[in-house]
Amino acid sequence: MAAVMPAPAASRLLMSGNEAVARAVWEAGTKVCAGYPGTPATEMLEALSAYPDLYTEWSVNEKVSLEVAIGASMMGARAFCAMKHVGLNVAADPLMTLTLTGVEGGLVIAVADDVGMSSSQNEQDSRFWGRFAHVPMLEPSDSQEACDMARYAFELSEEYQVPVILRLTSRICHVKGLVKVGERFAHQPKGFSKNAERWVMVPGHAKRRIPLMLAREQELKRFSDRTPLNVLEPGSDRRVAFVTSGPAYMHVRESFPDAPVLKLGLSYPWPLEKVAQLAEMADTLVVVEETEPLLENELKAAGFAAHGKDFLPRMGELAPEVVKPAVARLLRKEASPAPESATPLPPLFPRPPTLCASCPHMGVYYTLSQLKNLTISGDIGCYTLGAGHPWNSLDSTICMGASMGIALGMDKGRGEADKNKKVLAVIGDSTFMHMGMQGLLDITWNRGNVTVLLLDNGTVGMTGGQNTPANGRDIRGQGAPRIDFRKLIEALGVKPERIHEVDPYQLPVLFKTVREEVKIDDVSVIITNRPCVLIEEFKPFKPYVVQEDKCTGCGNCVEVGCPAIHVTRRDRVLKPSGKEVDLAFTRIDSVACTGCGLCVQPCAPEAIVHYEPVMPRIVVQPV
Amino acid sequence: MPNITNILVCGIGGQGVMTATEILSEAAIAEGHDVKKTEVAGMSQRGGVVTSHLRFGPKVLSPQIAPGTADVLLGFEAAEALRWAHYLKPGALALVNDARLVPPVVELGLFKYPDDPIGEMKARGVRTVSFDAATLARDLGDLRLGNTVMLGAIADQLPFSAEVLLDCIVKRFARKGEQVVEANRRAFAAGRAAAQAAAPATA
Numbered sequence: 001m002a003a004v005m006p007a008p009a010a011s012r013l014l015m016s017g018n019e020a021v022a023r024a025v026w027e028a029g030t031k032v033c034a035g036y037p038g039t040p041a042t043e044m045l046e047a048l049s050a051y052p053d054l055y056t057e058w059s060v061n062e063k064v065s066l067e068v069a070i071g072a073s074m075m076g077a078r079a080f081c082a083m084k085h086v087g088l089n090v091a092a093d094p095l096m097t098l099t100l101t102g103v104e105g106g107l108v109i110a111v112a113d114d115v116g117m118s119s120s121q122n123e124q125d126s127r128f129w130g131r132f133a134h135v136p137m138l139e140p141s142d143s144q145e146a147c148d149m150a151r152y153a154f155e156l157s158e159e160y161q162v163p164v165i166l167r168l169t170s171r172i173c174h175v176k177g178l179v180k181v182g183e184r185f186a187h188q189p190k191g192f193s194k195n196a197e198r199w200v201m202v203p204g205h206a207k208r209r210i211p212l213m214l215a216r217e218q219e220l221k222r223f224s225d226r227t228p229l230n231v232l233e234p235g236s237d238r239r240v241a242f243v244t245s246g247p248a249y250m251h252v253r254e255s256f257p258d259a260p261v262l263k264l265g266l267s268y269p270w271p272l273e274k275v276a277q278l279a280e281m282a283d284t285l286v287v288v289e290e291t292e293p294l295l296e297n298e299l300k301a302a303g304f305a306a307h308g309k310d311f312l313p314r315m316g317e318l319a320p321e322v323v324k325p326a327v328a329r330l331l332r333k334e335a336s337p338a339p340e341s342a343t344p345l346p347p348l349f350p351r352p353p354t355l356c357a358s359c360p361h362m363g364v365y366y367t368l369s370q371l372k373n374l375t376i377s378g379d380i381g382c383y384t385l386g387a388g389h390p391w392n393s394l395d396s397t398i399c400m401g402a403s404m405g406i407a408l409g410m411d412k413g414r415g416e417a418d419k420n421k422k423v424l425a426v427i428g429d430s431t432f433m434h435m436g437m438q439g440l441l442d443i444t445w446n447r448g449n450v451t452v453l454l455l456d457n458g459t460v461g462m463t464g465g466q467n468t469p470a471n472g473r474d475i476r477g478q479g480a481p482r483i484d485f486r487k488l489i490e491a492l493g494v495k496p497e498r499i500h501e502v503d504p505y506q507l508p509v510l511f512k513t514v515r516e517e518v519k520i521d522d523v524s525v526i527i528t529n530r531p532c533v534l535i536e537e538f539k540p541f542k543p544y545v546v547q548e549d550k551c552t553g554c555g556n557c558v559e560v561g562c563p564a565i566h567v568t569r570r571d572r573v574l575k576p577s578g579k580e581v582d583l584a585f586t587r588i589d590s591v592a593c594t595g596c597g598l599c600v601q602p603c604a605p606e607a608i609v610h611y612e613p614v615m616p617r618i619v620v621q622p623v
Numbered sequence: 624m625p626n627i628t629n630i631l632v633c634g635i636g637g638q639g640v641m642t643a644t645e646i647l648s649e650a651a652i653a654e655g656h657d658v659k660k661t662e663v664a665g666m667s668q669r670g671g672v673v674t675s676h677l678r679f680g681p682k683v684l685s686p687q688i689a690p691g692t693a694d695v696l697l698g699f700e701a702a703e704a705l706r707w708a709h710y711l712k713p714g715a716l717a718l719v720n721d722a723r724l725v726p727p728v729v730e731l732g733l734f735k736y737p738d739d740p741i742g743e744m745k746a747r748g749v750r751t752v753s754f755d756a757a758t759l760a761r762d763l764g765d766l767r768l769g770n771t772v773m774l775g776a777i778a779d780q781l782p783f784s785a786e787v788l789l790d791c792i793v794k795r796f797a798r799k800g801e802q803v804v805e806a807n808r809r810a811f812a813a814g815r816a817a818a819q820a821a822a823p824a825t826a
């Protein structure tokens with residue numbers, strides 16, 4: 001993305017929470033911004049990359065992004081990094097020691113929780129990091145607050161020399177609201193001051209920093225009771241008083257306009273004096289917090305009779321339609337088990353996400369679905385969809401990069417029952433560079449017997465097609481050094497003859513390569529090399545059609561799993577052998593088809609041809 | 624909340640649901656409203672369900688529309704309109720493109736697509752106006768005009784004049800030249816006419 005002229009100060013703009021944070025980071029005079037994509041956090045760095053006068057990067061993982069921010073802060077520059085909730089698990093190691101050194105230039109970590117799990121492997125409550133790392137936590141409730149708090153976070157960070165966590169959720173990141181924006185502030189890095197006792201965390205030095213960290217936390221506790229970020233809103237409805245933060249605040253205000261509310265903008269450390277004042281304002285004290293009963297337990301420990309997860313759901317969003325009836329039940333003193341899920345869907349067919357028409361991953365999963373006796377350790381990315389229909393080809397997914405170690409563990413841990421099964425691992429290019437490389441090294445070093453499929457589509461497809469070292473472009477789309485996977489994998493200990501690069505649209509070649517490699521008692525890596533449809537390297541070809549008169553209804557093309565293929569008619573026939581067979585006659589949506597040629601290959605009667613025939617039949621290479 | 628208008632737009636990833644809602648938001652802002660717009664979408668670029676909630680009025684708090692409180696539903700796909708019809712207030716109107724987009728899980732025979740989603744909505748007592756946005760767009764010469772047809776369809780159901788919405792559309796396409804603007808004006812008018820023609824007697 002090329003840098004653009006930012007909108008002038010005082011404009012009121014319709015901005016998502018992510019865009020608002022990016023604007024604030026720019027306004028704060030930040031010099032260095034780093035992140036790794038992940039829903040719902042991705043757009044913060046994306047938006048920042050369009051601002052002038054600051055450095056932005058996609059890092060290879062979240063840990064590195066935080067370390068980049070730390071280095072910049074040591075120089076006295078303001079620094080920012082952004083990630084999704086699980087990203088902070090990866091970056092937890094530097095965070096837990098950064099809290100001892102503290103920061104020089106303001107350092108803000110934006111972490112976005114996927115409450116409701118629209119696109120994540122788990123639902124985590126990042127608010128715990130505040131208490132765990134003894135750092136302040138800011139929680140905006142809408143786009144304007146996201147902008148104001150993100151800007152303020154840098155001041156707070158410098159005032160207390162502490163990293164500040166800005167905790168967002170999907171319902172902040174992806175909600176658009178009106179935001180009044182400000183000007184960019186000129187922030188000059190003070191310069192690095194050499195001080196080993198502060199920056200070199202060996203036990204002797206770290207021991208001296210712990211009391212400083214704890215004293216800082218005490219000061220922040222006092223600050224929490226005085227800051228206007230924590231607002232006590234009195235109300236005339238004296239039945240229930242609420243403590244809440246983030247998007248849940250808006251839901252509470254919407255549902256109970258006249259109730260007293262303590263809105264936590266600084267949600268760690270907790271303002272216990274303000275809570276005590278609130279508790280006086282009504283008969284019942286209720287904590288409305290999404291996912292974990294973190295604050296509720298703390299308030300109970302501090303002696304407050306607080307309600308919360310005894311009647312509210314422990315997962316998903318606490319939208320008005322959830323909070324309102326739940327509180328009504330509490331007031332009627334009904335025994336009310338919290339509903340399992342906050343948002344039940346009406347009983348209709350589901351629409352699980354699908355791979356794109358022409359996705360190069362389809363060739364891989366079609367191939368894997370045709371092979372028997374495999375145990376396949378999967379990973380995270382668009383290719384996780386290989387676990388679903390029609391391929392059902394992945395046997396596990398845990399977290400980014402885990403396919404490698406899990407495959408090795410499967411290999412080492414198998415007993416008699418799995419003796420004849422082959423272990424495969426499937427991993428995407430971005431995931432491999434994020435956390436997979438170390439696992440592969442572990443496999444080669446410890447002499448594992450695993451066949452790895454490295455699906456190099458040249459991008460992070462899952463989060464919308466961001467650049468990676470695999471396509472040789474940086475975050476702004478400018479040319480950057482490109483990784484050579486073959487060399488890297490060889491350096492990690494895989495024998496050159498066990499490394500294959502295959503075009504995933506060439507089904508016979510892919511099939512043969514996988515079948516041969518799993519037979520060999522060694523580590524093999526098969527790299528697929530065709531681009532994701534989202535990036536500029538992808539070139540669409542002429543669409544195909546199914547010739548109605550030639551289609552025999554075998555349904556083979558449906559098994560490829562392309563969303564452009566539709567069933568027009570089903571039938572059931574009795575074969576001469578006496579067996580009943582289901583038939584599915586198909587058509588191709590020529591608007592969606594981009595002519596990859598995958599479905600052409602398993603079609604025995606050659607019923608699938610180009611829309612306007614250009615060549616007799618193209619099996620292997622798309623035209 | 625008094626004086627808040629709730630518009631629910633639904634469809635599937637890639638149909639332009641989010642862009643349509645964005646243009647509706649711009650119109651509401653032009654009328655001086657506070658606006659919040661939110662999507663419930665997962666990995667929506669790949670065929671998943673998308674719902675976009677738009678709320679506007681003097682001051683909007685929660686961005687989410689609760690079931691049973693939408694003033695109007697704009698459905699880009701027939702079964703999706705059925706899926707979200709219970710979000711409408713009793714007696715409120717659903718404007719639905721009767722396109723049927725069938726997902727792979729249905730093609731694989733694992734689930735059934737309803738035979739007549741629009742009929743089901745009507746049977747459940749939802750005031751439903753349906754039309755074929757794709758054909759209207761194709762007749763105007765470009766499938767991509769479908770989005771503007773949809774906006775035309777909702778134009779007479781807003782608490783401000785249709786022209787405010789049309790202005791926002793025109794502004795968006797102004798850069799692309801007079802021809803594109805003109806095509807969008809026609810698509811907008813076609814959507815308006817289709818919704819009016821199909822309106823049930825009680826509307």
Ligand SMILES: Cc1ncc(C[n+]2csc(CCOP(=O)(O)OP(=O)(O)O)c2C)c(N)n1
Pocket residue numbers: 036037038039062084086087090120121380381382383400427428429430431432457459460461462463532
């Ligand atoms: C620690 C962590 N960070 C980020 C994410 C979000 N995320 C999931 S998969 C993925 C990368 C997918 O890219 P790639 O491996 O290249 O596969 P593709 O989607 O292109 O097929 C990302 C960024 C995550 N799940 N966990």
Ligand code: SF4
Pocket residue numbers: 354355356358359360361382383457461462532533534669
């Ligand atoms: S975004 Fe790319 S990787 Fe993901 S399904 Fe589409 S083509 Fe495949």
Ligand code: SF4
Pocket residue numbers: 357358543544560562563564565588592593594595596597598599600
């Ligand atoms: S050629 Fe077949 S598999 Fe490839 S995009 Fe077209 S319909 Fe899908």
